[in-house]
Amino acid sequence: MEAKEILKQHIAKTAALTDEQFDYVFSYFKPLSYKKGQVVISEGDPVDHEYFVISGCLKAFYVSDEIKMYILQFAMPTWWTSDYGALYNQTKATINVDCITDAEVLCLSNQDREKICSEFHQAEHFFRWRTNRGYLASQKRLLSFMNNNTRTRYEDLLAQYPQLYNLVPKHLIAAYLGVSRETLSRLYNTHK
Amino acid sequence: MEAKEILKQHIAKTAALTDEQFDYVFSYFKPLSYKKGQVVISEGDPVDHEYFVISGCLKAFYVSDEIKMYILQFAMPTWWTSDYGALYNQTKATINVDCITDAEVLCLSNQDREKICSEFHQAEHFFRWRTNRGYLASQKRLLSFMNNNTRTRYEDLLAQYPQLYNLVPKHLIAAYLGVSRETLSRLYNTHK
DNA sequence: GTTCGAAAGTGATCTACATCACGTAATGCC
């Protein structure tokens, strides 16, 4: 399925746009292809776009003290990613985004999103619900962080996204779980 | 300032409603008064409303194993609170909400919010931005959890909300930080 | 195939925090 159709079906789940309206909305999206390892957003950059993933896997991450990496999100197909803090507040990026695998994305500027939202009530509706889902996911993850130990969080992650196990290196999974790679390694090599 | 004016100014920051439109929107909000300790949402309840805080302080929290409490949010004036997972998905509450102090709130049903959003594009705009801010705050807190130690998180919390120190008991602050009350106690009684 | 850098496994040690246990101060209630 091509990018346009993927986005169309994604939006159709929460908002009713006519074909003409969708075509118009789609005209603001720019398709981009990235190679594995390519950087999309780098700390310190101005951030003007958000990205809708068509294929591949990206990661959004924060780096503290130029050493430790914390992964906020693995962005899989039909997910959106960016440094939303910087995007909405028009500040420099504090979050990095790069590609774990080759990836195709659709790119939308902050300005164009706001334009579309003001022109179509249904587009505003869509973006409200999209953010909503993100908010609930983030809250759920926060709770899981406070309440569960590393083993449980690891098992939950793989239960929800089994493909991650083979798709991304283990040290990135550790960076998502917020533990050291050594701890993660010991975790799945000692039974129970 | 009365409740109506507080909500009006709150909305006016992100959405342009005429006085007539606001009056109509406001007619869907129901003012409620709670006493300290009163329960607003209890685990297992159906959740049909969200709450805009006018005065006082509420907490939204999860209880695991009927023992440990984790506070997701201290809801202060002009904040919104509810079990949003249950509210949007029309499921039973897994989050509890109750009052730390006497409180006045404005109460809005899920159904009425959606009605208002579909009737006024600007209302949809407002709720998109509200959720957006919540999403960014949640993400920021998640990062702080992964990256900072307890002392730093405690200091950040008090720097952001100094009034909390005298307003809420220390064991609730511990439940927000995700540490035991003993650890928090030792933290601010040993210097550095 | 050989080489090299990144990823991953593993042992030893250290530390922040949990948990348990108990004592004390503050607060509400009859």
Place this chain on the structure above:
DNA sequence: GGCATTACGTGATGTAGATCACTTTCGAAC
């Protein structure tokens, strides 16, 4: 006022996970 309940302080001990150091495996480039 007296009593109970809740909040808070503090010591002793246990443990999950961090950190450091080193080895092994793997995958990509030549």
